[in-house]
Amino acid sequence: MKKVSQEKKGDIIVVTIEGDIEFDDSIQLNELFSTIIKDGHPKIVLDLKICNYIDSSGIGALVEGLKSTQKANGDLRLCNLNDDFQEILMMTRIIKYFQIFNSLEDAVKSF
């Protein structure tokens, strides 16, 4: 991951990730999700426009984030997935657990 930024839209937090998610990036991602949830914002949209790759530890972090947001009555939703990224989610059979949107706007509106 080259850069992770966040922005507040109403009661929704939009997290934008730039660069591939691999190896120890998952630790940082885990921490980020739990901080946001702790702050009382369990509705998170992950914007993955500039992200081509995720490995299984990164997927582990996404799933972890999904579980804990849902536990707090929120959700973790994804948007702007590119083909390579989407293929990995498909191959790892993880895609069905997430709500995925074509644009940030759609994702934010979906809550």
Place this chain on the structure above:
Amino acid sequence: MLGSRIHRQDHIIHDIRQGIADPLDLRQLLLSLITSLSKVLHLENICFHLYSNDSEEFELKESIRLSKTPISIDRDSALVHYFESKRDLIVRDQIRKGLITLEKKPSSKKANIALLKHLNDDLEGLQAEIAIPIMVDNRVIGILATGNLHSGRKITPHDLGFIRQFVAEFTPMIQSAITFQELANKEKETNALYEVGKAISSLHDFKKIFDVIARNSSILLKAPKILVILYDDFDANFAIKKSFGFTDFQLDTIQKSVRFKECTQSLSNVLEGILIKSPSENKVYEETILLDLGINSVLSAPLFDENMTLVGELRAMRPVNQKAFAARDLGIAMNLANNIILAINNSSRHQKSEEDYIELNMTYTITKALRSEFALDRILHKICHIFTHDLNFRRVILYFYENNNTLIPAIASGWPDDLYKSLSLDINRTIEGKVLIEGRFLQVGPKQLEGFDPTASQLLGLHHFVVLPLLLVNKKPLGVLVVDLGDEPASADNFKPRLLTQIAHQAAVIIENARLYSESELLNDQLRKEQSRTAKELQMAHYIQQGLLSAKYPDHKEIQIYATNIPCRAVGGDFYNFIAFNDDMLGVVVGDVSGKGIPAALLMTMTNSIFKEFGKRFSSPEQILQHTNESLQSFLSRSPLFYVTAFYGMINFQTNMLKYGKAGHNPPILYQAKKDECLMLDAEGTYLGTFDDCGLIEKAIPIENGDKLVLYTDGITEVRNKKKQLFGKERLASFIKTNPTLPAEKLTKFLISEIERWGDNKEFTDDITLVIIDFKDLKPLKEITQYKIDEKIESSLKGIKKCVSGLLNKLEALEINKRVYNHIRLALSEALMNGMEHGNKGDASKSILVSGVITNRRIEVSVKDEGLGFDVSLLKMKENQVDINHRGRGITAINACMDEVRYNEAGTTLTLVKYLEP
């Protein structure tokens, strides 16, 4: 040359088809087929033997130029067994030659010689030089037997080919005609029974009645010998009252035989009659007498009076040269027995005293009135009319007995329709039911009603009434008649219980006859229409489907194809197809749609054409399957009843690569000649037509000369043997491995016979499809090594990052396509992380060995850690689990990304292979 010949054959067959005037007339059809065949081939004799359910034999139906009557054969003959396993014609000359060769060799098995001898005998019996099976759904329904060519010219393979095609073409037509004829016979039979009933009820002379009965019984039961035995009050014994087909001497012998009396008496406990198929199995009649008379099979229907006392017997016999009676014949005999009882009642009434004359006359008038009607509803109306007008009762209601133990009103007189129509009487809780169960008429008043459900009588306002059971002779319940007596109880003199019982009894028999007649009439009418339509439709469907399936094999010199489809009904749900994407790429698809018969056939036809469409547009099996899934979804509206399993393979003759995708289908088998191993082509993906995402992931595998691709449907692997064991894909694989050099066609035939043997030569219960592709002339391709990997890395995140980025740089330099690049990246980093975390347990002092090779054909990387190794089976199990744990995902990802994933025995080395196409 061959092509033109085939064309000419088609032409001839087309002409023959045109020449058939009425394809549903079996005799006409067979005769015109015989004439046509004799015109084309000039054979010495031609006969059709068709299986008859009556005689349980193949009976000679039509023939020409036959010198003597052929001997019939049955289902259990060697010839029929041969047909059922080989599904092909047999030439007697070859059997003779085979026999000579076998007999010369001392090593020959006796069983083999015996089999050939049996076959030879059967053929001789049929006077056949060539015998061709007429088969429907793996069952022999007839045999076409012919002699040699009239001219003395030898029979050529071309002649045999024509005969095969001829029989195959006309089998559906013959089948339709047979079914139609069976229906017609059935109708005739019902009519005849009805006529007998009618005739009997109009006659009053004992002698004449018995004459009619004996004669008609003989005709209907196809029995030349008939005995009507009745209890003689004068002699206090059973006596033969009428016989048919016996001499006086024979009758005398029978009457004087020791057990004559007991024979009939023994029927008193057998309501449904006795059927004896051979003298030895019988325990009732004296065997010696039967043998003396030359009797083989005996049929006895008991005659009971209203009180269920045995009063006589209708006995039919067939001699040795005739086939034994069947259960169906017994049914006919029982109906005849009903009619005899009716006749006896009628005539005995005539013999009664003068005082009964009026009553008698009334019964006679009533019977006459009833029998003048054919239709059931008219008869019911008339019954009501008789009670209300002729007998002056106020009201009457007739209930029919239904199988769910209820009585449902059929007709009534004196009540408005909507009052009684909705009634339904439980026979166990109502007085009407009690009467039916006990079989005796009952006069009912408030006292009798105590303890019974009074709903019906209250609703109908009945206070005093008579309930009459409508029973047939064998106590088969038909219903009850309820006659209103009014507000006061009536004396027996007033309502004449005997007369009412008799009328009820007659009404029962006449209703039953009418019911039989109307049911069969209606059914036949419907069936006749439906039959001829569906037969034609089914025939067309069969042609269309076989046409679809027997489409020409693609013309590729590199491969040899053989494909078989055996539907278990006329039309089936399996399909295969060869779809060329371009000159160098050939798609092959095998699939199975849910269900069987016509619906499956429709779905199959649709699926096949969808595949054809997308198979021409896309080169990737994954995409083709995915698009087919979407199309099917839109057509099938996601009904769980309809789904399709399929395997799609794309053979690339430029790169010698097979790409494949699998949607819930059985894994095809690739026999790899170089390794002498069978590989199951497994790939992720569930069946089509139901889910948005089938989770399809395509894989690739290189192919080489000598390899064999075996595609099949579960009809093959799910054949069970006597011990209920499945044939299974492992047995299929080992069968292929033991016969690797057999060419596709021979292997197919051998395999089918093997599977038939496994299934104990029974009919297949599912469609069977088998496509075998031999790779025999692929162009040689060179594998050039471009890069070798051999690294020892530190077992840490740092070491792994360095190794992965190093390899990725190399891939980029080699301009490996982006998707493959991503796959390698994911699989390799997952493998390394696994090694670090699980193998080396995070111990950074340990290391990981990475070795491998990148060629123009493949990328192969092995990862070896210094751990104790893991249990490989455990890992395999984990793949299938739907757990959300991310390490589990790692394994899933590796399997999904790579074409091949191998572990060594110890579980310390993981080898990943991805095949490349330039």
